[in-house]
Amino acid sequence: MIDKAPDPIVPRPFRIQRVRRETEDTFTVELVPVDGAGGTSFVPGQFNMLYLFGVGEIPVSISGDPNEGSKLVHTTRAVGTVTKAMQRLKRGSFLGVRGPYGTGWPVEEVAGSDVVLVAGGMGLAPLRPALFRLISRRERYGRIVLLYGTRSPADILFQKDLEHWRARFDLEVYVTVDRAMSSWRGNVGVVTGLIPKAPFDPSQTTALVCGPEVMMRFAVQELVRRGLNPSDIYVSMERNMKCAVGFCGHCQFGPHFVCKDGPVFRYDGVKELMWVREV
């Protein structure tokens, strides 16, 4: 009998091992395969299609540690029908999973250079696996800088991770919020405002940028103004993904399908498209 490759359109059942509330409207689920047959490895930056049976299927980036192979970790905001229903799930509930799909951050390729990660809001979730991977091979890289901006102190994701990363001598972590009351001791201002003073050498730095598209456009402008080459900047795009394997065309982005050619693109490859309103 010939073994057939798994059908990319058929979800595999996973069991929720843990649900963790990150902020008021953001949560993380940890999933383990029901059949125990592995299949949880991924490249940082990739996403899975999560299917809540009877409700719907959505793309969610993987936010867990790629070095921890036994489970899948996804973080998302409860904004639509599926995510709101998903937020109510408990440990032991089931989800269907297809994936992982798409391109990842070039963490292996940029060895030797400084790496700056610029995250806005939920954009920290897809960058978190990249940072885990960079840290696990810390000696291969120059300076590693995380610049993270979000709406308010209450919206800061992965607070424990941030505390842990901040405590390390070999990482530079800067967090800023758009607004705060006077009890907040940290920085107030947009994340792009952190770029001019961040400690990295623009001539040998690769930037990984993830967040709302408007924020990414401004972040890229600041990075280029700082001296980065557009070919050293990577962005993670978001479009309405359905099939996730390049069949349906829902996520078409000019000549690209975000689901299979992205979501991570080198900026110089999509530079023109990012300024086209109709795309």
Next chain:
Amino acid sequence: METLEPILAQHPFLEGMERRHLELLVGCASNVRFDAGKFLFREGEEANHFYFVRHGRVVLEIFSPQRGPIEIETLTEGDVLGWSWLVPPYYWRFDARAVEMTRAIALDGKCLRNKCETDKDLGYELLKRFVNIVDRRLQATRLQLMDLYGD
């Protein structure tokens, strides 16, 4: 006698400024220090200075009777604080509070306004540099207003 000229000359805001203009600025400059919690200025006060932050952290705030002080922006080493000294009727529009001990160079705005009236080249040079800062802050404010992360 040592002056503040070498320090001013190294500040990115004044990069490339002609020596004669720097000398004019030095005549209006002084070293200042604010302990944590002290206000550099408060909304409604006369705006007679601006600051080059050398060390520490300053937060701009606006006070709301319902919500208390709301933080708008944090300024750190290398930042320029304040342009109300340039805009009549020369009153501060926000509070500026040192979050930690802050050292800065204060430029006397009244002194500089007079010098700019006399030396239009100096006035134009300063305005060009301040417009860059105003542009960046305006862009940042627009991004903050868009509430990008709430989508």
